[in-house]
Amino acid sequence: MPEAAAVPARPQPDTAPTGAAAAPDRGAAEVQAFGCLLVLSHDWVIQNASTNCGEILGLPHEDLVGARLLDVMAPDALHALRGKLQTLAPEDDGARVLGLELFEDGRRFDAMVHRAGGAYLFEFEEAAAAGPRPRDDQSVVLPLLSRVRRAEDVEAMCEVAANGIWAMTGFERVMVFRIEPASDAVVIAEAVGAGGESRLGGRIPAPVLAAEAASLGGRSRARIIADVDAPASPLFPPRPEGGDGVDLLRTVTRAPSPAHLQYLRDTGAAAAMSVSILRDGRLWGVIACHHPRPHRVGNQTRAAVELFAQLLSYEIALVEARAQSAQEAAALSLHERLSTLFEGGLRLDADLRRFRAEIAAVLPIDGIALRTATGFHSEGLAPSEAEYATLLRHIAGRGQVRVFATDHLAATCAGAVDPARGIGGLIAIPLRFGGDERVLLLRRREAGGERSPPWSEGDRRAAETLRVTLLERVLKHTSDRGQRADRLSQRQEVLLAELTHRLRNAFGLVSGLVAQRMEGAGPEVAAFATDLRARIEALARANDLLTGPQRGPVSLRRMIETEAAAYGDAGGRIDFSGSDPALREDLHTTLALVVHELVTNAGKHGALGAGGGRVAVEIAEGPEGVTLEWTERGGPPVSPPERAGFGSTLLARAIPHELGGETSLDYRPEGLVARFTLPAAAVARGAAPAHPAPTLPAATLSGAALVVEDNLLIAMNAADALRAMGASDVAIAPNVTEAIERLHGRSFQIALLDRDLGGSSSAPVAEALRAAGVPFLLATGYSQEGDERAFDGVPRLMKPYSSDAIAAAVAAEGLLGG
Template identity: 35%
Template sequence: MNDQDFSDLAVDLTNCDREPIHQLGAIQPIGFLIAMTSDWQISNTSENIAEFLDLPHDNMIGRPATDILSKAAIHTLRNRLALLRSPDAVERVFRLALQDHGRAFDVAIHTIGARIILEGEPSTEDDYGDATGTVRGMIARLEQREDMKAFFDEGARQVRALTGFDRVMVYRFSADGSGEVVAERAKSGIGSFLGLHYPASDIPRQARELYKRNLLRVITDIESTPVRIVPPTDEQGKPVDLSLSVLRSVSPIHIEYLRNMGVRASMSISIVVEGELWGLIACHHYSPRCPSFERRSVAELFAQMFAMRIESRERREVVEYERRARDISDQLLGAVASDETLLNDPDWLSSILTSAIPADGVGVWINGNYAFSGLTPNTGEFARIIQALNATAAGRVYATDRISELLPSAADHARNAAGMLAIPISRTPRDYVVLFRAELERSVRWAGDPYKPATYGPNGPRLSPRQSFEEWKETVVGRSVPFTASEKRVAETLRATLIEVVLRLSDEASAERKEANSRQELLIAELNHRVRNILSLIRGLIRQSKPADGTSIEEFVSLIDGRVHALARAHNQITDDHWGPAPVKSLIEAEAAAFLATRRDRLHIKGPAALLNPQAYSTLALVVHELVTNSVKYGSLSSEKGSVVVEWDTRNSGELELCWRERDGPPVHQPNRKGFGTTIIEHSVPYDLGGTAKIDYAPDGFRADFVIPAKHVIQASDTRGTKIDLPQADTQESKPSGELLRGRKVLLVEDSLIIALDAEDLLTRLGADKVTTEANVADAIAAIETDQPDLAILDINLGDHESVPIADRLSALGITYMFATGYGEQSQLPPEHRAKLVLQKPYTLASLSRRLDELLQCESAEQEQVTSAS
């Protein structure tokens, strides 16, 4: 390669990866190359061809090969070419006379693209002997080595005996691309590289790809002058592709690398396991060296057998490990089936799991409750880890040897928990068993400083190989032993077992609850809860819909009336079947009937039969109401030709995807300010239901996409509309009170967005300096650890969970708190929390002020008792 090929490369760490090492346009001078078209017309040769075939290269170009080579040689080569069975295959012929009465050559032939490539070297061995028997004997000695260390060492020993190189190493790649010398045989007095690591950048990406295609690479003398291929390109102006060439010349960067190591000649043989580059057998010599083509071929065959034995041994170890792990999984299932209380014993569960997957500690998070065994993070950090895990792929085992890459704050706890393997054990990503591994502080021995500086080398401005390969130690901290692919597969098996256990216990618990509670009590509690929540929701709607300046009373009343009526329509439909699921289609049609009496044909509805549970149905009713209202006022339905398409479908995961598309309306512009209606559209589905909402103010029409989680969706083969009655609502605004919470930070845990916004406003009016609002257990506990509140208000029922774990944490930290509920007297708290104050919903300024005053008085009395006791 000419210097100008590098002249325009900027100095960065990608230079090596961009070097076209398969198109260097030259070969090593130990042999010759002839490139031919598919009809055996010579198109290119190496410039030294006359040294081997007594014909100058300019007399060969364009001539048929039959003019140059003997008929016997052509016949042999054609037969070998017919044996090629893959694009990367190369056939070899030893001691072949290419011309009548000419000398013998060792020849390699292959095809690449539309070219036939013939390479030859003078034969240096008259009769090597039984190559197959040689390899068979080498493998037999290899099989006598029981452990892998001795196995690798024997492989290096035999390749050195076969080829005569000064140093032969077995070099294994790590997952990050770096490599380690795991075995070495060398002549005395030249030092040792055993145990040294080499950075991934030492072998560029394109070189690794060539190692997989061309298994053997020999460099006989880095100081020799490369021989050019003439002409340098084909008829299309492309250089000859030397990817499979056995004589390909050496890149200037690699020559510089070997020169810095003091190596004059080298040979590498690829170790390919299960289609991936596992490592190399690397050979170094400190003077020129060229083993015969036949010996190199025997070494390559041995390396292929060596790789097959590695694959067999590793697979045998994996199969045995996974078999033992399955036995442990079966024992886990059998033990819990006979004694379900074992699942509540973290030490027992830890001993079972860590016998299958080695770990230093186990953390369990189920329904907001947590337990630990062994070395684990603290409670707050564990809650933040669970919160971060919920953002990863749902339902998948997640493993990392550095938790701080997922959660930066975890670096502070790396000594106890640097790596983790998280096993989700519920249908939604909320419950986990997490195996932790402590930090493994270790010293890595590198062959020179792995952080090669970018400098101006002799071949232009690029990444120069490091000058020194003296041992360079690096201390690695903040990482654990990585979890292997086998361990992750075992974790998936354990996950299936644990989910089966959890679901079985859940079913049994559900049956016991049904037997223990009378239907009458459940009906009363449910009715009380629904009524109180509806009142809180309507009250919040009124508060958050406060009119902007210039809005008339009539407009304000109309706005509130529309939103309350949307709730009423949804309520009628979900109560039609005893507070059961209601169809999505009916919801859309109800809004169309209410607002589009003369324009219903401009709202196009399409989607399969699907039902939403009551919570999701009420939330989506408000969202659709705002979408229809906005479209009638400002969007497509405000014009004569505009229309709206509403489509929904269920994904394979069970989630419901609903799309709103407006078209042919007035041009759309991003609003300058966002009102409460926009807040409902953008945040209700994510906050109340745990789904997603995406809004796009596209110029050609407003668009909105919503995804409702599967837990709220029920597929149905038949749905029907319901009669809509419009109830009336009446409420009065309470007057603001004094500065009850002045200087206080308040944590509010509430799973309904509108009720949370209303309560947040009330707390602010009562003087709170800061109100932090969270909707679930994990986020609430993480908020407590991040910025401790002065007091907290906890909604008892948070959808599928209860706020008891939050109360446990607040109690442990000595933070004042009280509960809130819409269930009335039917709410049941654990004994340790039954003495706490309970605020009945809906939130009002008067009731909230009264309960908070009681709470603060109790807090003051407790502090006085502590002071007097001390």
């Protein structure tokens, strides 16, 4: 989550504040004064200690470095810390342990534990003193959430949230920022103490918030700055110059950057706290709290704020999802109405007022402008024809081939439109790929600023639906068969869906019939049936590739190989060369149609048919884009088609029309040579092949295993690890009684035994395991001092342990007898 955010002292809706903090400094190995930090190696030796350990813990930092934690802290505290660390997954954002008595001297501390690469991080701060009526902030969360659910919209929900957190934390000011799509973060709700000036509507640049939130991987941990003027304490010993060091980014006590501290001072804040609001793993907004004096919120309260922020995130997601679904349904209705109106003779140029009214019912706009074959046309708020042309050049320069949206036209397309027109934002919808025929939907500037109301995600999806509607209309009238296409296109999607459904049923039916006939058949028939079923499955995969949805970047080579597999050995007669760049997933449908037509034609009439020919496929990526060259050789003689049917037309026109590329088809007697060029924008930038999943430890077990552990999460993780090692079954027991009961009448190959079971020793279980001859490992968070005789000579597995650690311990101790 970002460092505590701030806005200028007075609302400045269209001005970003100066001096805003940059992305967090991972190299700033300092902690704030309210807490101290220990960095431990994997064997629990203290490597670094913050120099304020003396003030917080009463132990000089020089004496701590190099010491084992078990020699410093009380056994019960150490056991609690080990157990909490054991439950952490690598992606977790740390965990709290509240009210620990670290030194058996009556002093209590709150701790935060983290994993950071190969190190463990422990943060400590003094626990809040218990009063006559202990605070229970967690009990406030659900009633507050009920009030949030009763709010009428997102802004009202955030107002309830701001007031609730204001009351819980004691901060003078609480603000809720929302990050607008491709825009700034705006204060949409606030709670301010008496006499405080409102900052509602204030803005800060979204990257100031998003950069740090992204660096934390989308987490909702509360980030607190207790005193902007308190001195920070570095780690001892300091990290070597240029060394990697320890990443403190997830820690709570990490000192903020000097620039951010100065920024808070400039806004009058002496203390701050912030927590992220996430939606679908992305930063939606931030709850930022400011106070004019030093102010530290206790761990229990911070935990309640974090829980509430997570639940608030879910509620916001539900409300926005419902609104988005309603708008999508309205957009589909608009698609149907416009299709009907177009069928009835509606023209974009002559009936623009009606066209605008239909759009405005779904997507609020103040004007519309477009250029068609009959000239420039506008209605309501709109640019001049010359300004329209300038806007299109700006948009084309951004490489936008689909819907383009901005709510800050003056910044996005500076100088393109006279400010006196009052246009704040627009959505540009292309009518033809690569052409200058675009529909501009325009919104007026908000009062006192340069921006229009932001385009929501629902607005953008509605615009995309409108793009499809308009493109469909243009395509219907690009040939002499336009009227016939008008009648057929309304049934196209329904027929395709029905055809796909029936094809899948047919594939399943035929495959099932073949499988039935294989029963009791001889070797030759069985081999034939196996090959036939493989061909049927390949045909089904090829059909799914053509009609199914695409997720992730597109591979031309994979498409060709999948299609060719439906023709038996045809895949082995395709020679690939060059590269295979990842292409954008939105190109999937067009490319799948082209590849399907190429492979099908080659299988029926060309080199992949019965003649035994071959196809050379060369894919290359260059500055101008991606080229695919398809060369057939060794097949039957080829001649150009006598008439332009659907397949030949699709090959020739699909890529130029839909993707703005080029196509060359040369029907040589010795075989077809086809060359396709895709624009550079077709490449999915930053896409990389998926990394293989990490391998599990080698299987070393074959029988049943027993896990005796009172912590369910630890027990489940251990059980998964034992199964991965080959255990046929894993039984789990949480206490001594159940563990001994499971040993009666059942044989186990190995056991994993926790030393402490809810405050009781597991020694009776150890004795029962010895008596039954079951080898076992002792999982413990304690040192060996004070162990009962039942544990003498038992191999230790120190918490926290991994799957690899279990496997290594079993192998090292020879527990399975070789």
